Amino acid sequence: xxxxxxxxxxxxxxxxxxxxxxxxxxxxxxxxxxxxxxxxxxxxxxxxxxxxxxxxxxxxxxxxxxxxxxxxxxxxxxxxxxxxxxxxxxxxxxxxxxxxxxxxxxxxxxxxxxxxxx
Amino acid sequence: xxxxxxxxxxxxxxxxxxxxxxxxxxxxxxxxxxxxxxxxxxxxxxxxxxxxxxxxxxxxxxxxxxxxxxxxxxxxxxxxxxxxxxxxxxxxxxxxxxxxxxxxxxxxxxxxxxxxxxxxxxxxxxxxxxxxxxxxxxxxxxxxxxxxxxxxxxxxxxxxxxxxxxxxxxxxxxxxxxxxxxxxxxxxxxxxxxxxxxxxxxxxxxxxxxxxxxxxxxxxxxxxxxxxxxxxxxxxxxxxxxxxxxxxxxxxxxxxxxxxxxxxxxxxxxxxxxxxxxxxxxxxxxxxxxxxxxxxxxxxxxxxxxxxxxxxxxxxxxxxxxxxxxxxxxxxxxxxxxxxxxxxxxxxxxxxxxxxxxxxxxxxxxxxxxxxxxxxxxxxxxxxxxxxxxxxxxxxxxxxxxxxxxxxxxxxxxxxxxxxxxxxxxxxxxxxxxxxxxxxxxxxxxxxxxxxxxxxxxxxxxxxxxxxxxxxxxxxxxxxxxxxxxxxxxxxxxxxxxxxxxxxxxxxxxxxxxxxxxxxxxxxxxxxxxxxxxxxxxxxxxxxxxxxxxxxxxxxxxxxxxxxx
Numbered sequence: 001x002x003x004x005x006x007x008x009x010x011x012x013x014x015x016x017x018x019x020x021x022x023x024x025x026x027x028x029x030x031x032x033x034x035x036x037x038x039x040x041x042x043x044x045x046x047x048x049x050x051x052x053x054x055x056x057x058x059x060x061x062x063x064x065x066x067x068x069x070x071x072x073x074x075x076x077x078x079x080x081x082x083x084x085x086x087x088x089x090x091x092x093x094x095x096x097x098x099x100x101x102x103x104x105x106x107x108x109x110x111x112x113x114x115x116x117x118x
Numbered sequence: 119x120x121x122x123x124x125x126x127x128x129x130x131x132x133x134x135x136x137x138x139x140x141x142x143x144x145x146x147x148x149x150x151x152x153x154x155x156x157x158x159x160x161x162x163x164x165x166x167x168x169x170x171x172x173x174x175x176x177x178x179x180x181x182x183x184x185x186x187x188x189x190x191x192x193x194x195x196x197x198x199x200x201x202x203x204x205x206x207x208x209x210x211x212x213x214x215x216x217x218x219x220x221x222x223x224x225x226x227x228x229x230x231x232x233x234x235x236x237x238x239x240x241x242x243x244x245x246x247x248x249x250x251x252x253x254x255x256x257x258x259x260x261x262x263x264x265x266x267x268x269x270x271x272x273x274x275x276x277x278x279x280x281x282x283x284x285x286x287x288x289x290x291x292x293x294x295x296x297x298x299x300x301x302x303x304x305x306x307x308x309x310x311x312x313x314x315x316x317x318x319x320x321x322x323x324x325x326x327x328x329x330x331x332x333x334x335x336x337x338x339x340x341x342x343x344x345x346x347x348x349x350x351x352x353x354x355x356x357x358x359x360x361x362x363x364x365x366x367x368x369x370x371x372x373x374x375x376x377x378x379x380x381x382x383x384x385x386x387x388x389x390x391x392x393x394x395x396x397x398x399x400x401x402x403x404x405x406x407x408x409x410x411x412x413x414x415x416x417x418x419x420x421x422x423x424x425x426x427x428x429x430x431x432x433x434x435x436x437x438x439x440x441x442x443x444x445x446x447x448x449x450x451x452x453x454x455x456x457x458x459x460x461x462x463x464x465x466x467x468x469x470x471x472x473x474x475x476x477x478x479x480x481x482x483x484x485x486x487x488x489x490x491x492x493x494x495x496x497x498x499x500x501x502x503x504x505x506x507x508x509x510x511x512x513x514x515x516x517x518x519x520x521x522x523x524x525x526x527x528x529x530x531x532x533x534x535x536x537x538x539x540x541x542x543x544x545x546x547x548x549x550x551x552x553x554x555x556x557x558x559x560x561x562x563x564x565x566x567x568x569x570x571x572x573x574x575x576x577x578x579x580x581x582x583x584x585x586x587x588x589x590x591x592x593x594x595x596x597x598x599x600x601x602x603x604x605x606x607x608x609x610x611x612x613x614x615x616x617x618x619x620x621x622x623x624x625x626x627x628x629x630x631x632x633x634x635x636x637x638x639x640x641x642x643x644x645x646x647x648x649x650x651x652x653x654x655x656x657x658x659x660x661x662x663x664x665x666x667x668x669x670x671x672x673x674x675x676x677x678x679x680x681x682x683x
Contacts, residue, residue: 058318059291062317062318063315095321100404
């Protein structure tokens with residue numbers, strides 16, 4: 001079983017940060033899905049995914065982001081991503097994610113983007 | 119010009135060349151190289167307009183950079199009437215487009231003996247380009263040429279690398295899925311992983327998996343139309359294609375209309391052993407852009423991988439179902455065999471013989487010969503509706519009831535009514551039993567019977583005539599006893615036989631599905647005159663086997679034959 005963990009923490013302005021750690025593949029996808037679902041259930045739609053300790057993401061892992069983004073945006077929220085390693089960013093980049101998502105260097109920037117919007 | 123100023127000018131030119139060479143050779147960024155070249159030369163030539171053309175095709179060049187020219191001039195393709203390795207003067211004949219923008223001088227950019235592009239400038243009529251300036255420009259360009267070539271290749275390599283990275287990513291995904299799919303046998307999990315991968319890799323959340331047989335899958339797409347018009351979609355899709363590429367034929371009009379309504383932009387066939395078994399319908403990509411050929415090829419591989427796994431999982435669960443069914447049938451067969459008499463009792467001056475050949479599905483046939491304490495014998499045969507365990511359990515109930523009633527010596531019609539009411543109360547109305555039973559008194563040689571909807575047994579008289587035992591009433595278990603059952607009675611003489619059978623005998627089917635029929639059975643029975651009970655039984659059994667040769671046995675075959683000696 002590969003190792004993967006999602007830690008959720010709150011920031012000001014009703015922003016939730018999901019910190020991903022480890023290897024996100026077919027086996028570990030449910031953990032991320034559950035976390036996103038939890039956010040939706042709690043009506044928390046301003047989400048930053050901090051990928052600082054994310055070491056790998058598979059296509060199906062990226063699919064989880066696709067599966068939730070419409071619902072989140074329909075509620076005036078967004079999923080922004082930050083702190084990706086070049087290796088992880090490369091995967092997001094190859095599949096065209098920068099066109100659909102705000103992917104920024106630092107969590108702080110992502111948080112600021114939310115505030116600007118408001 | 120003094121000698122001194124000439125020298126310092128040469129020095130400054132050399133310095134400029136050196137600086138330029140350093141900048142362009144230390145960079146692989148094509149646009150930086152071109153920018154530096156352009157600006158350096160514009161400064162040197164005091165030109166207000168300048169452009170750089172790079173070769174696009176044979177005689178076509180593309181304006182890749184320019185200063186002082188309108189923006190829309192950039193990226194334009196220019197056809198040149200002739201390619202020259204010499205600096206040329208541009209007139210309208212040489213290139214309409216260039217001279218329209220005031221570019222009247224072209225300096226070739228030559229690398230490895232080939233013209234890879236041009237530097238074009240607007241030469242001011244009041245300040246013509248002198249020989250020294252021309253020489254300097256040509257030198258600068260020749261330095262730049264190698265750098266441009268290098269930068270160009272680097273850019274190309276970068277593009278190639280990116281598409282290679284994309285391919286690697288796709289392969290990785292395929293590899294990962296092949297590994298995962300192989301291990302997953304639950305269909306739901308498989309579909310979930312497939313759809314997430316599709317969403318991630320392709321960037322759409324709208325798709326449908328339309329299956330030729332079985333339940334199709336729809337994600338954010340209404341499949342109502344696809345369900346009703348599978349013919350045209352399966353007729354159409356043999357390889358991946360875009361909705362926009364569907365032939366404009368009348369038979370596809372409705373399909374095209376529906377796909378547009380559901381925003382389905384691409385169709386990918388799902389194949390098993392080169393046969394299209396399903397079609398994957400894809401919605402627009404959320405990140406925009408249309409599906410390229412290589413996208414579709416990838417989706418094709420991905421979907422077929424998933425599809426094969428889905429098929430495997432379906433086959434696997436079918437196999438499990440089959441195993442379950444088989445073990446259930448085994449139980450049913452055990453119950454049935456346990457209820458049938460292992461040995462038949464000896465009856466004074468009578469022969470008796472019975473047989474039950476259960477079919478694969480196990481019907482609910484039953485026969486019994488029970489000695490009563492007054493010297494009589496109960497002889498019964500029955501057929502429970504349905505097959506498998508439920509039928510055999512109901513049969514077990516009938517058997518228990520019959521055995522329990524024997525010691526009470528109730529008149530047969532009363533006992534039959536009791537059994538009917540009991541079964542009626544305890545089973546659904548879809549369950550019923552055709553039942554025939556009788557009491558044989560070996561002393562008086564009378565046989566009293568009640569036929570509750572069962573196939574009428576034959577009485578084969580010694581003289582070869584046939585009688586049928588029809589007295590009785592309704593099938594057991596469909597309604598409460600309102601009309602009492604009627605009892606029939608026959609006297610048996612030496613040489614008379616009674617042949618009881620179930621519909622597995624009369625309705626035995628041949629390979630073409632044709633029943634044997636009771637008429638034929640009657641004719642056949644007539645010809646068995648004079649044979650022993652055992653022999654009659656065997657003859658009928660063989661006759662039925664001749665009829666059904668090559669066909670699977672469709673129902674239980676059960677017979678009881680007894681004969682007065």
